[in-house]
Amino acid sequence: MxxxxxxxxxxxxxxxxxxxxxxxxxxxxxxxxxxxxxxxxxxxxxxxxxxxxxxxxxxxxxxxxxxxxxxxxxxxxxxxxxxxxxxxxxxxxxxxxxxxxxxxxxxxxxxxxxxxxxxxxxxxxxxxxxxxxxxxxxxxxxxxxxxxxxxxxxxxxxxxxxxxxxxxxxxxxxxxxxxxxxxxxxxxxxxxxxxxxxxxxxxxxxxxxxxxxxxxxxxxxxxxxxxxxxxxKNAGGSGVGSSLQDYFITRNRLWFGFVYAPWRTKFALCKQSLLQLVKSNYWTKQGVKDFYLGNMKQGSWKGK
Incomplete structure (x- = not known):
């Protein structure tokens, strides 16, 4: 069995x-x-x-x-x-x-x-x-x-x-x-x-x-x-539209794209991430920064 x-x-x-x-x-x-x-x-x-x-x-x-x-x-x-x-x-x-x-x-x-x-x-x-x-x-x-x-x-x-x-x-x-x-x-x-x-x-x-x-x-x-x-029960553990989602999805999407995506997409991600550093909310910006700094795992997120 x-x-x-x-x-x-x-x-x-x-x-x-x-x-x-x-x-x-x-x-x-x-x-x-x-x-x-x-x-x-x-x-x-x-x-x-x-x-x-x-x-x-x-x-x-x-x-x-x-x-x-x-x-x-x-x-x-x-x-x-x-x-x-x-x-x-x-x-x-x-x-x-x-x-x-x-x-x-x-x-x-x-x-x-x-x-x-x-x-x-x-x-x-x-x-x-x-x-x-x-x-x-x-x-x-x-x-x-x-x-x-x-x-x-x-x-x-x-x-x-x-x-x-x-x-x-x-x-x-x-x-x-x-x-x-x-x-x-x-x-x-x-x-x-x-x-x-x-x-x-x-x-x-x-x-x-x-x-x-x-x-x-x-x-x-x-x-x-x-x-x-x-x-x-969607996002029962993390909350829909939460700061937690903003941070980890932003950072990990960049990581995933730079590992697997075509070069043209990688270039577009670079441009997009620079705009996010200027126009986005705090945790989205932090996600971008931590990706480029290589600050992975829990990163800057301390359960806020």
């Missing part, structure tokens, strides 16, 4: 994490067993105690400082592989899963040996849509957050297919994706052993996009699999 290690991070998000674990407790498991690894670096140690009290069977890994998304997941991945996982599921703790999502992802990977990792269709959780006022009440819970990832290399933009669209079946085709989503991805052990885990210098944002490029260069395929689905 195959083994799947499920990785969750908890950072001051107890209610979301408990909701996620509750939904995971109901998943179907045929042909595989699971073990859940919760990497907890919340400021209040009582959150760890509460998680363990309600879900005593999980493996809880307590850390005293904010590791960031990349390193936090890497800690969980290492523990899962040590346990003997054949597959690792990266899952945001601010998600709610359908009962058969993992069964479907597992069967798909099992049948498609050239695919290294797969992500499901991801909806906004009800009430967490970007523009929830524009949808009919009956559409809430059916608004797409991720239906595959695309990269616009000319403008250095990584975006989700279908975002903000109500699902009418228009994204029901299985397809190769430019990047899998760190929000929910089932990954083969062999891929992690070959290309390594997430890049910790990125700390937060673009780590899944970077990892995806390494996987594709190693010859594996990445797939979007819409027959499986979950719901995401």
């Amino acid at each position: 195959k083994k799947i290690g499920i990785i969750l991070l908890n950072y001051n998000g107890l209610a979301d994490t408990l909701d996620c674990l509750q939904s995971l407790a109901k998943i179907k498991q045929t042909g595989f067993s699971t073990s859940i690894f919760v990497v907890d670096y919340s400021k209040d140690v009582k959150e760890s105690e509460q998680i363990k009290k309600q879900f005593y069977q999980i493996k809880l890994i307590r850390k005293e400082s904010n590791l960031g998304f990349a390193k936090g997941n890497n800690v969980g991945i290492a523990e899962a592989l040590k346990w003997g996982a054949d597959y690792v599921l990266l899952l945001n703790s601010d998600t709610i899963v359908s009962s058969d999502f993992l069964q479907k992802l597992f069967i798909y990977l099992k049948k498609n040996h050239q695919v290294g990792a797969v992500s499901p269709k991801i909806y906004f959780a009800k009430g967490f849509e970007f523009h929830k006022e524009k949808y009919a009440k009956s559409d809430l819970g059916k608004v797409i957050w991720y239906a595959g990832g695309q990269i616009d290399w000319a403008n250095m933009l990584a975006f989700h297919r279908g975002v903000d669209e109500v699902d009418h079946g228009q994204f029901d085709k299985i397809l190769e994706t430019d990047f899998i989503s760190g929000c929910c991805s089932l990954i083969r052990k062999e891929v992690l052993e070959q290309v390594g885990d997430l890049n910790e210098k990125l700390f937060l944002y673009f780590e899944d996009t970077d990892w995806s490029q390494r996987v594709k260069k190693a010859g594996w395929k990445l797939k979007y699999y819409p027959k499986a689905h979950i719901w995401h």
Whole structure:
């Protein structure tokens, strides 16, 4: 029987994490067993105690400082592989899963040996849509957050297919994706052993996009699999439009572009970043400065 290690991070998000674990407790498991690894670096140690009290069977890994998304997941991945996982599921703790999502992802990977990792269709959780006022009440819970990832290399933009669209079946085709989503991805052990885990210098944002490029260069395929689905409380851990997003997305987009983009795009990024130093807000400017200074990982962000 195959083994799947499920990785969750908890950072001051107890209610979301408990909701996620509750939904995971109901998943179907045929042909595989699971073990859940919760990497907890919340400021209040009582959150760890509460998680363990309600879900005593999980493996809880307590850390005293904010590791960031990349390193936090890497800690969980290492523990899962040590346990003997054949597959690792990266899952945001601010998600709610359908009962058969993992069964479907597992069967798909099992049948498609050239695919290294797969992500499901991801909806906004009800009430967490970007523009929830524009949808009919009956559409809430059916608004797409991720239906595959695309990269616009000319403008250095990584975006989700279908975002903000109500699902009418228009994204029901299985397809190769430019990047899998760190929000929910089932990954083969062999891929992690070959290309390594997430890049910790990125700390937060673009780590899944970077990892995806390494996987594709190693010859594996990445797939979007819409027959499986979950719901995401978008930016439950970081806040939509926050200073945190301004800083890390600005800095890491520049890093990603200068590593992977064509030279013409790199030149355009240089020009754009100089304008940002003049016209943008404080944390966007700081993101630009820290990229050029090589101040990566947590950089100048100290949890403000």
